[in-house]
Amino acid sequence: MTVKLMQGNEACVAGALRAGMKFYAGYPITPSTEIAELSAEALPKVGGKFIQMEDEIGGIAATLGGSLTGLKSMTATSGPGFSLKQENIGYGIITETPCVIVNVQRSGPSTGLPTSPAQGDIMQSRWGTHGDHSIITLYPSSVKEIYYTTIRAFNLAEKYRTPVILLLDEIIGHMREKIEIPENDDVEIIDRKKPTCDPSEYKAFKVKDGDIVPEMAAFGQGYRYHVTGLVHDETGFPSGNEHVADKLLNRLIDKIENNKDDIVTYEEYLLDDADIAIVSFGSIARSSKTAVDTLRSQGYKVGLFRPITIWPSPEEQLVELASKVKKIYVVELNAGQYFLEVERIAGRHTQVGKYGKINGDIITPEEIVAVVKEDQNA
Amino acid sequence: MPSELVKNYFRTQNLPHIWCPGCGNGIVTRALVKAVDSLGLDKDKVCVVSGIGCSSRAPGYLDFNTLHTTHGRALAFATGVKMANPELKVIVITGDGDSSAIGGNHLIHACRRNIDITTVVFNNNTYGMTGGQFSPTTPTGDKGTTAPYGNVDPNFDLCNLATAAGASYVARGTVFAANQLEKNIIAGIQNKGFSFIEAMSTCPTYYGRKNRKGNAVDMTTYLKENAINKVAWDKLPEEKKEGKFVIGELHSIERPEYTEQYDKLIASLRKEG
Amino acid sequence: MPDKKEKIVTVEKEWCKGCGICVAYCPKSVLALQDGKVEIVDLEACIQCGQCELRCPDYAIYLREE
Numbered sequence: 001m002t003v004k005l006m007q008g009n010e011a012c013v014a015g016a017l018r019a020g021m022k023f024y025a026g027y028p029i030t031p032s033t034e035i036a037e038l039s040a041e042a043l044p045k046v047g048g049k050f051i052q053m054e055d056e057i058g059g060i061a062a063t064l065g066g067s068l069t070g071l072k073s074m075t076a077t078s079g080p081g082f083s084l085k086q087e088n089i090g091y092g093i094i095t096e097t098p099c100v101i102v103n104v105q106r107s108g109p110s111t112g113l114p115t116s117p118a119q120g121d122i123m124q125s126r127w128g129t130h131g132d133h134s135i136i137t138l139y140p141s142s143v144k145e146i147y148y149t150t151i152r153a154f155n156l157a158e159k160y161r162t163p164v165i166l167l168l169d170e171i172i173g174h175m176r177e178k179i180e181i182p183e184n185d186d187v188e189i190i191d192r193k194k195p196t197c198d199p200s201e202y203k204a205f206k207v208k209d210g211d212i213v214p215e216m217a218a219f220g221q222g223y224r225y226h227v228t229g230l231v232h233d234e235t236g237f238p239s240g241n242e243h244v245a246d247k248l249l250n251r252l253i254d255k256i257e258n259n260k261d262d263i264v265t266y267e268e269y270l271l272d273d274a275d276i277a278i279v280s281f282g283s284i285a286r287s288s289k290t291a292v293d294t295l296r297s298q299g300y301k302v303g304l305f306r307p308i309t310i311w312p313s314p315e316e317q318l319v320e321l322a323s324k325v326k327k328i329y330v331v332e333l334n335a336g337q338y339f340l341e342v343e344r345i346a347g348r349h350t351q352v353g354k355y356g357k358i359n360g361d362i363i364t365p366e367e368i369v370a371v372v373k374e375d376q377n378a
Numbered sequence: 379m380p381s382e383l384v385k386n387y388f389r390t391q392n393l394p395h396i397w398c399p400g401c402g403n404g405i406v407t408r409a410l411v412k413a414v415d416s417l418g419l420d421k422d423k424v425c426v427v428s429g430i431g432c433s434s435r436a437p438g439y440l441d442f443n444t445l446h447t448t449h450g451r452a453l454a455f456a457t458g459v460k461m462a463n464p465e466l467k468v469i470v471i472t473g474d475g476d477s478s479a480i481g482g483n484h485l486i487h488a489c490r491r492n493i494d495i496t497t498v499v500f501n502n503n504t505y506g507m508t509g510g511q512f513s514p515t516t517p518t519g520d521k522g523t524t525a526p527y528g529n530v531d532p533n534f535d536l537c538n539l540a541t542a543a544g545a546s547y548v549a550r551g552t553v554f555a556a557n558q559l560e561k562n563i564i565a566g567i568q569n570k571g572f573s574f575i576e577a578m579s580t581c582p583t584y585y586g587r588k589n590r591k592g593n594a595v596d597m598t599t600y601l602k603e604n605a606i607n608k609v610a611w612d613k614l615p616e617e618k619k620e621g622k623f624v625i626g627e628l629h630s631i632e633r634p635e636y637t638e639q640y641d642k643l644i645a646s647l648r649k650e651g
Numbered sequence: 652m653p654d655k656k657e658k659i660v661t662v663e664k665e666w667c668k669g670c671g672i673c674v675a676y677c678p679k680s681v682l683a684l685q686d687g688k689v690e691i692v693d694l695e696a697c698i699q700c701g702q703c704e705l706r707c708p709d710y711a712i713y714l715r716e717e
Contacts, residue, residue: 023462044644049461051640054487059453061447061484065427065458068445068467070453073458091448219443219459220466222422226438228446237392352590380663381704381713393666394709400670406706556705582670595675596708 001046002181003096008172009034009076011143011179012102013042015150016074018181020189021100022048023066023073026059027081030114031170032104035076037241060088064097068227070218072154076102079121082128083166089163090129091229092179093252096205097212098157098192100150102166104173107360116360117170119282119333123340126311132249134256137311139166141285143177149188149308155190156263160255161213167310169333171283171362192216199223205248206234212255257312264314268334270296274303276372277321279342280331281307284363288331302372313341322346327375330354331368383501387411387421389441396435398506400594402553402579407436408501409556410469411576413563425466427456429476431507433500433579437470450481453488456495464637467567470497475505478534482514489543492571493636498563499536499574502581510584512624521588521592536576541629552578552601555625561629571635578605578625654670658714664688666711673703673712682712 005113006014012035016024024039040050049066053059059075077085082103092099095304105121121128125137136156140149150166157164188194195202195215204225205214214234217223230238231245239245267285269279270292280288285306295302305321305328307314322328328346330339330353339354346352355371357363380390388411390399396456397403428434437444443466447455460468466474475500477485488495504522505511512522512529515536519528533544541548547569551559559577566573580586580597591597606614608626660681669687679696682689682703689712691697704713 023458025458025461045433045641045647047644047648049640051457051461053454053457056482057451058457058484058487061451061454062458062461065445065460066462067458069459069463071462073462088451219425219445220423220463220464224421224441224443226444226446228438229448230446237389373432379659379708380666381661381715384710384713388710394668397708399668400672401708404710405706408705408707408710553708554687554705594670594672594708598672599675 001183004179004181005176006143007034007174007176008143008146008168008180009104009174010038011147012076012150012166012168013038014181015099015147016154017042017046018187019151020072020191021074021154023051023063023071024075025051025053025062025066025073026075026077027053027056029056029078029081030100031106031173032076032078034294035102035104039074048304054188056084057088060085060101062168063099064092067097067099068219070221072158074100074102076104078104078106079108082121082124086128090131090133091161093129093135094229095227096161096216096252097163098161099161099163100153100157100166102168104168104170106170107358114362115170117283117333118358119169119361120337120358121167121285122310122332122334122337125167132253134253134309135165136160136162136256136309137167139167139281141172141282141306141310143172143175144179145308146172147179147181149365151187151189158190158192160194160259161211161216162256167282169282190209195223203234204236205232207251212259227275231369260312260315263309263312264317265308266314267308267318269304269306270323271303271305273300274324275326276300276302276376277303277305277325277328278368279305279307279328279338281310281338284331284333287363287365288368290365291372294365294369295372300372300376310338313345315345318342318345319349322349325350327351327353329372331363332356333363334358383411383415387415387441388439392439395439397432398414398583400580400582401432402598403433403436403500405553405556406498406559406577406579406635409560410471410498410563411440411558413567416560416564417567419467423466425459426469426471427452427459428471428509429481431471431473431476431505433471433473434476450476450479451484452476452493453481453497455512457488457493460495461494461637461640464494464641468495469567470495471496472499473504474499474501474536475513478514478536485540486543488541489545489574492544492633494548494570494572495603496563496566496573497555497575499576501576502579502585504581506581506584510588510609514572523588533582537574537628540574544572544633545574545629546631546633547573549627550576550578550623550625552605552625553580554598554602555605558626565627569630570638571633589609607617659715659717660691660694660697660699660703661713661715662689662691663711666709668709670708672706672708676702676706678702
């Protein structure tokens with residue numbers, strides 16, 4: 001058992017290494033830089049590779065290239081860099097190339113407040129790349145959870161052959177907490193399924209019966225296949241046929257949306273008897289949790305719903321929640337991004353309110369308490 | 379039935395290719411395949427990476443590990459592939475716009491690292507896929523659909539750019555002198571480091587028509603008549619170089635190769651540990 | 652030269668796009684364009700130099716080894 005005082009960004013690298021990361025390509029940016037620094041230090045020691053690319057776009061491109069040779073690959077960035085990576089995130093989606101993209105969010109838009117926290121990339125992590133697609137975005141809220149969620153991000157990337165976004169915010173990325181990492185844990189590690197057929201029979205983008213995604217050969221292993229960002233058929237070659245496009249693009253969405261039971265994770269806190277719910281994630285969920293305790297002590301029946309998988313959203317769970325409570329407050333460090341999603345899902349069943357902030361300050365438990373009390377007593 | 383070369387190295391089910399009649403890209407692609415054949419490389423260990431544009435459609439026709447990426451990013455993807463698996467022979471096929479405009483940053487840094495990738499630029503002096511806009515290699519004064527009065531931009535000499543940025547092998551060839559181009563590609567693949575080969579191609583459909591350069595034959599003959607081999611070029615007085623350009627091996631030096639250096643680092647750390 | 656392998660110029664007509672490059676660089680006028688495609692019009696004259704194959708952008712003409 002290793003007991004350590006660890007920073008969030010450090011826990012991310014530790015989790016990535018535990019998951020089997022062997023390749024990292026990135027570009028320095030605050031507040032994610034420690035992830036690159038620690039990867040640069042750790043990877044060559046385990047025979048892995050680290051490369052500092054010339055820019056953010058190069059970072060994601062090389063990450064995808066590394067993954068195509070069969071290595072578990074990761075890159076990390078922050079808001080401005082995340083914007084730059086968007087085109088190639090779409091490339092990863094359509095070519096079904098597994099990788100983990102960490103975005104330690106900071107205040108924006110543009111250069112914004114580079115060292116101040118924000119949760120402003122909720123929608124960018126869902127809709128940042130162009131065109132219709134689905135995506136998996138995970139959002140842990142403690143150092144320990146970063147460790148295990150990073151492992152899960154790799155597992156989901158490998159299982160569903162897709163880029164997985166790991167959203168952190170500046171607060172948890174830089175926060176230090178005690179974390180216990182057991183030497184012999186029983187953490188599940190998932191590796192992409194590789195083909196075993198004769199190369200002449202390999203269809204690189206055909207899903208076998210009973211499988212979720214096509215088997216993925218690594219470049220150099222004898223399966224000479226084609227990878228393109230163009231719409232392609234089961235062989236991997238481009239096609240302009242509408243049926244081919246329909247089949248591929250819907251399959252890419254369905255493989256995620258139809259497996260929400262497996263993908264979606266969340267925490268419920270004191271919701272059993274609650275008639276008021278707060279929906280909150282990442283660092284701000286911690287303020288919300290304290291606010292719930294305070295409000296409870298003052299007689300309010302409040303609970304917290306904390307999505308850990310924010311995309312695909314926990315739709316079923318939010319509908320159920322909405323049927324139980326008279327009001328949901330979405331508390332997030334932005335001007336109301338996830339509120340749009342919660343209102344879409346829960347708005348028909350209950351009242352949905354929001355509380356946010358975009359000035360670089362955090363949201364304190366006291367503020368949340370005040371907002372709920374004022375609204376409830378109005 | 380196609381030739382043995384084509385049968386052995388092309389995905390013939392995808393032919394004929396999408397390029398216009400007389401487009402030089404097919405000639406460059408053949409020279410590249412001939413080079414791979416001459417070297418007897420294992421097809422399973424060759425990875426061809428491209429970006430976006432006319433030239434970048436080539437890998438889809440080639441029977442290797444092939445990766446058709448995003449606009450300008452071929453070298454960044456290829457860097458990831460090579461770094462992750464140095465055993466692979468990585469060849470990048472790119473265009474003038476793909477490599478030196480949108481992808482210019484990746485090009486200079488791949489040169490700087492001297493990573494063992496062979497890059498063949500199909501230079502047709504225009505953005506063909508989008509219909510003939512001027513590119514960074516369109517000669518000043520020439521027309522494009524976005525330079526209807528003639529291009530005021532100065533143009534790049536791609537080989538000088540690659541040499542200055544640190545490429546260890548640099549050569550230029552033409553689709554007329556396709557045998558020599560093949561030899562340069564062979565030398566480029568053999569070079570342990572970053573190799574840059576500019577293949578002067580032709581775009582009769584857009585660049586040629588817009589600039590009254592004649593048909594495919596006229597444009598190919600232009601390359602024949604105005605390309606001068608390095609040996610002769612070096613002896614030529616300046617005034618006779620006007621309007622001509624140099625071809626052949628332009629630069630070749632030995633420099634530490636990037637992935638080898640990184641592998642040494644891994645070995646030293648593991649020895650310590 | 653009895654040892655030299657005989658090669659015969661061969662056309663893959665479906666792939667020919669009729670650019671005329673092979674016709675222009677054939678030193679012996681073996682080839683011609685007819686109805687937008689290459690035709691072998693004087694096979695006897697062919698010296699198997701391979702200039703046509705070297706520069707055919709469409710892999711539509713080559714020297715086949717007999």
